[in-house]
Amino acid sequence: PWFAYVHVMDVHSYFFFRGIVDCIRKLRFLPRLLAARRRGLCQRPLLHDLSLMQIDHCFARVLRALKGAEAGDDTVVVVIGDHGKHFPGIDARPVVEFTQRTNHEHIDTVFVMTGVEKLPTNCTGLLDSMAVSSTLMQALNIAPHPSFKGISAFDGGREFVISENAGRGSGDLERKDLFFTITSRTRKLMSGLLGDALVPIALYDLIVDPIELHDVKDEEKYSDEIEELLELIRHERAEVLNARLRIQANNK
Secondary structure (H helix, E strand, O other), rough: OOOOOOOOOOOOOOOOOOOOOHHHHHHOOOHHHHHHHHHHOOOOHHHHHHHHHHHHHHHHHHHHHHHHHHHHHOOEEEEOOOOOOOOOOOOOOOOOOOOOOOOOOOOOOOEEEHHHHHHHHOOEOOOHHHHHHHHHEEEEEEOOOOOOOOHHHHHEEEEEEEEOOOOOOOOOOOOOOEEEEEEOOOOEEEEEOOOOEEEEEEEEOOOOOOOOOOOOOOOHHHHHHHHHHHHHHHHHHHHHHHHOOOOOOOOO
């Protein structure tokens, strides 16, 4: 058995210049893209869709190579997205000014899996990166280590997901500020471990404000919910927080 992981940045950073050859390769798709835009099929930035078409073309070559080597039926292929349909300079939402990933984690992203005997069909919960790994292992009948926290799509996902960030540079858990975002279907709380205190930074009510324009952290009616969400972070990320705080780890 073999495993290959490919992290493709062309679409994520479509506005970067990668040389003349790369531009020429993408421009061959321009006539087809312009025809699609005239038909109203896409209104995304032009360079974004050219990058996407280039990746689609390269991915098709990989699939054809697998089939040509008679390995297509014995290979599991998984394609996942990053943080959804956000375009710099176009999205109306403000970017929160602190060292966190983005405020767009709740947007639906691509998750395609092929080559397995069964697919998850009744997943109603949220999936994080650990859930993607757990889903893949379950599809391949690989038992995870007992400490692994991922809940796969086969098991319905989770009521909330947590993302964390230590900013640029080394991940110094003992000295650097650490940032955690916890997201459910109804709330998103951004928080930071600043010194020895885990503090709220921004809260969005996704029911009344689904595109996250208004920070409601300072509204009194949300104070209990904020503390509940902070407690979930302390419980779920105890191994990380324990570099500075003394919290009982949760491996379930």
